[in-house]
Each structure stands twice: as structure tokens, then as C-alpha cells.
Amino acid sequence: MKENTKIEDKSFRGLNLQLKQWGSEDPLQDVVRKALQKPRIFKDRRVMRSDYIPGNLPHRSEHIRRLGEILSPSLRLSRASNVFIYGKTGTGKTAVVKYVFNRFREAAELEGLPLQFTYINCRIAGTEYRVLAELCESIGVKVPFTGLSKAEVFNRFRSSLREKNTILITCLDEIDILVKNYGDNLLYELTRVNESFDTGGLNIVGVSNDLHFKELLDPRVLSSLSEEELVFHPYTAPELVDILMERATIAFYPGTVPEEVVKLCAALAAQEHGDARRAIDLLRVAAEIAERSGAHIVEEKHVRLAQNMIERGRIFEALSTLPLHSKLVLTTLYLLARNDIHNLTSGPLYETYREICSLLGIEPLSDRRVSTLISELDMLGVLKSEVVSLGRYGRTRRITIMTPLDEVQQVIESDELLKSLLNYKPIVKDKYSL
DNA sequence: CCTCCACAGGAAGCGCAGGAGT
């Protein structure tokens, strides 16, 4: 026994033997070798990530200054105005707010001021309750995940804010989503928190992607929430070039990313309403593709590939994370479309959906529920549904799949359960032709 | 002009999960 292990040990230690053992058939050899190689393009990958906050925000210094001015009374411990910030995605709203918060936080710590800053994304928080819970946690109040009434959480928040006698400056990002789903009650209550305070209190920086969001607000909420307003316009292509250049010089080795590649990324992103995040993603993915293929320089073709990949990746990601029954509806739609059944109305869709469910041994949802799922898929842009009247033949929705079929197929193939449906041919009773 | 189809989509409410307070 002992001798045996010794021999094995030896053979493992022997470098030549080991190499022979794996030989050229080692499937990971190439991957390992490449991964161990010094990166030729990326110097600092973090800089190209979406959560990175640069030390310098090109073309936003005016916004930074304005926001700083508006919030500056807080540094003298008097309450600043609430601010409302509008602008489309990727226009630098979040970056500016976080940047200003960071600088103010440093200043407050240095001076020992009772100032606190918190950033809450309402879309990620999801519900009024969780927004409140995060507010509580930001001032060190532990709140259970569920179980308390909203009023109770709110009271805890208010009383401990008073107790601690601090000023809490909070950024509510994507605030429009909260209001669309739950109304403006929470905002109303939050704007009134200060009424019972002598010192300290709550300061709100509301951020919205939706420019028409204001119309949803009660005038009282609107007036106290948007004492000040900031509008972020989309970046132009030259501005995007500056932003990309700034990051590229930190993120990449010199000479690996030519200027025309940066310009291409900027131009492509500028076409889609000047979204800086997309421009940065595009450049990052292009560089990753270039590096993986062993190139020393990022080229235009890498950008084109990256654009394609990002687009496909987004669709795949969106579709493959759908809940089961939404996927079933999508699969139904796919199977019908593949068998040349277009101009589909809800009736036959419900019917085929139920058939598919019984094939898989799944209890189908009610038509009413499926109707809501269809609306959700419509909002996601996966399909288009349009209410039409067919006179004598009733009122229904005409449903068209908008996602390319091969991409839907990929999603179905990647799903263990749905995969088995790919060979199924649905039969639709042609009660009357459309 | 009236009827009536085949649904759309609003409202209400149910059961469950996951918790708090008493």
C-alpha cells in the first residue's frame, strides 16, 4: 500500500509524465493557457463595468455643480430642497448623484457632521415596503423582510430618524416605477416627514427615466418633491467619444483601442438615444472579444460582433428568465408561428396553450391569467397584441410574435422541460378564416 | 337599426408565504 502511493506520488510529480498524461486532448489546456497569459488589451477591467463611478464625469460638471449647490445647505445642517432629476437611461443621472453623495459624505465625515446618504433603486427594491425597509436600514434600523405593516415600518423610520437627529439625504432612483405600481402615497408621507422635525430630517433626490412621470403625481407631492429640478439630456456622439476616451485610457493598454473604434461605439450608442452605459458595454464587450481571439488591437469587426452579441444576449437573458407560464405562452406562440399560423387571435392561443400544458402534465392557468401574461409579454416587446373587432365574430386580440423565431428556439432548447415540445405540431381548428 | 359574438380587462377576493406582536 505504502509503496503504491509512493509510486503514484512520483508519477504525479514528474512533469514529463504529467504532460504526457494530459497530452493535447486536455479540453481545458487552451483555456488555461490563455487565461494565464498576460492580458494584452485590458489593464483595468473594473473601469468598464456599469457600477464603476469615475472620478471625472465629462460633460456633467454643470449638473454636478447644480446638484451640489442644491444640497449644500445640508452641510450647514439646515434642510436642503428636494430635487427631482429627469433624463433617459444612460445620461449620467445615477453617476452624478452617486458622485455628489460620495463627495458630500467625505466632507461630512471630515467635519463630523450628522449627515447620511443613501441610494435606493425603487425598481430593484420592488415594493413600497422594501423601499421603506431600505430607508430604515440606511439609518441602522433592522426591519424584517416581511411581517410588519407599512405604517409600522414608517413609524420606526420616522421616530429613529428623530432620535438620531441626523439629516438623511436619500436618492430614490427609478422612482417612476414605484409610483406607477403603488401610487404616490409613500412619497406623500415621505415629503411630510420633516413637518414634525425642528432639526434633522429627510431630503429626497428623486430620479426618473420617464419624462411624463410628473403627470402621475398629486400636485401637493409634486410641489414639495420638485422644489428644484434637473434635466439630463442624452449625450451626443462627440460627448460619448469623450466619455469613452476617458475610460479607455484607464481601462486599456495604450495603443490597443484605436480612436475610430471608440468613435464607432459612440456613434452606435448615440443612435440609440445617447445611452452612455450602452456605449461603454459595447466597447467592453468588443475588447473582450478581441482579447479572447488573441488580437492585440480592438477592431471595427469586434465592435460589430459585440453589438450582435449584446443584442442576442439581452433577448436570451430576458426570455430565459421568464416565469414558467410566460415561457409556455411564448412556446405556444412559437410553435404556431413555425407552422405558419400567423394572424393569431387569443381564442386559438388559449386552446393550444392548454393542449401544451396537458402534454407536459402541467395544470394550465385560466384564460384571464394568460391574457395578463400576454399583456406583460407585449410590454416587454416580445410580442405585439392589438385589440380588433371581427364584427359578428367577436372582439379579440390579434397577436404577433416580434422576437426572431431562431432566438426563441434557442431559449426553448435550453429549457429541459420545453425542449420536448419542439417536435409538436399544434392543430388549430379553423373555425373561420381571418 | 339592432343583435350578439368572442373576447378584453376591471374588481374582488382567495390562499399561501413569511413574518410580528401578544
Added chain:
DNA sequence: ACTCCTGCGCTTCCTGTGGAGG
């Protein structure tokens, strides 16, 4: 142990409706 809370996914019930065909 019991009551109460909210969010979530869902069903049931219901009212509303544009326009082809009678």
C-alpha cells in the same frame, strides 16, 4: 397558540364593446 400584516400569483365573476350580418 393565536391574530394580524403585506405581497404575490392566481381565479371567479362581471361588465363593456366594435362592427358583420340579419
